[in-house]
Amino acid sequence: MLIKIAPSILSADFSKLGEEVLRIEKAGADLVHIDVMDGHFVPNITIGPPVVKSLKKVSKLPFDVHLMIENPDMYIESFADAGADIISVHAEACRHLHRTIQKIKQLGIKAAVALNPATPLCAVEWVMEDVDMILLMTVNPGFGGQKYINGVTRKIEELERIVESRGLNIDIEVDGGIDTETVQYVTKAGANVIVSGSTIFAAEDTAKIIQELRMNSYR
Template sequence: MTEIGISILSSDLLNLEKEIKSIEKSKADYIHIDIMDGHFVPNLTFGPDIVAQVKRMTKIPLDVHLMIDNPARYIETFASVGADILTVHYEACNQLDEVLSLIRRHGCKPGLAIKPTTSVESIKKYLDKVSLVLQMTVEPGFGGQAFIEATLENLQTLDLHRTHHHLSYMIEVDGGINKVTGKKCVNAGADVLAVGSYYINALNREKIIQELKN
C-alpha cells in the first residue's frame, strides 16, 4: 500500500498541535517538514525549533526535507531535535558521500532529493547509500504549484534501477500531488506521496488519505 507523508507547509501554524492531531487521526505515515533557507530556494520556512515541537507532539516519523545550501552544517542539529529521515538535495552538496554518511552516523535515514530537471543518471552512484529518493514534482520553494508531468520518467528510471540492482530505497514524490497525479506517480514507481495543500484544504482529510493510499 502507498504511504503518505503530510507536508505542514500549508497548515495552520497558529494551531499546529491541532493540525498534528488531525494528521494522526487521518493515519498518515509521515509528517513532511520542508526546511528552506532563502538561498537554495527563494523562500524561508522552518528551523529546528519547529521540528522539535512537532516531535514532542507525535510519534509519527518526521521526514525532514532540507532545501538548504551546505546542509552538512545542520545535520547534527536536525538529527538531535527528532528527524527520522533527513533528505538533502543533490544540487546543494559538494561532498555528497560524506553528507549521507554523516546523516547515518547521527541516527537518521539518509534521503536524497532531486529537482524536476535533474537526471537520475547524475545520482545513480549514490543510490546504494540512501534509504529514500525524493523526486520533486514541482520546482522546490513554494506549496500549491502544478505537477510537472515530465518527472514521471525519472520515477520509472528510479524504479527500474532499484529492481535491477536489488536496492531497497523508497521513492517519494513531493509537489502538486492529488488523487490524479498521485495515481500516476504510484504507477510509475513511487512508494511515498508527500501531500500538502490537497490534504490541508480537504473537508474530509481521512477520506483523502484513504483514497491516496489505495
C-alpha cells in the same frame, strides 16, 4: 512496496501547528513531511530545528525532514537532535554528497537524497547503495500548491527500473502537485512515498482525503 502518505505541513495553519500535526496523525498519515527552506536554495523561508523539536513532543509519527537549504552539512546534526527520523538533502546543494549521506547515517537516522525536476538521475548513481530513499521533486521546490510537472513521470519510471535491476530496497518519494489524480501516475510509475500538502490540508475531511490518496494509488 507499501504506499506511505506523508502530508506536508507547509500547507498547515502555522498558528496551530501542533494541532495540525495531531490532526494528520489521527487521520491515518504514515509520516510527517517537514519542508525546511532557507531563502537561498529556494526563494522561501520556513521553519528550523526548534519548531521540529516542539512538534516532536506532540506526535509519534516518523518525521521526514526535507532540507531545501544551502550547506545542509551545517544543520544536519541540529535536525537530528530535534527529532528528524529521515533527512533528505538536495544533491544540488551538496558538494560532497557521499560524505553528507554518511554523516546523516552516523547520527542513527535514515538518509535520503532529493533531486530537482531538471536534475538527472545520474546525480545519485554512485550513492544509491548508501541511501534509504530517493526523493524526486515533481515541482520546482519552494512553494506548496504548484502544478505537477508531467515530464517527471518518466523519470520516476526510470528510477524504479534502476532500483529494481540493482535489487535495492529503497523508497521512492515524490513531492509536489500530488492529488487524487496525479497520485495514480506517480504510483504506477513506481513511487511509494507520497508527499501531499495543499490537497490534504485544503480538504474538509482529512481522514477521507488520505484514504482517497491511498485508494487511488496503484499497487
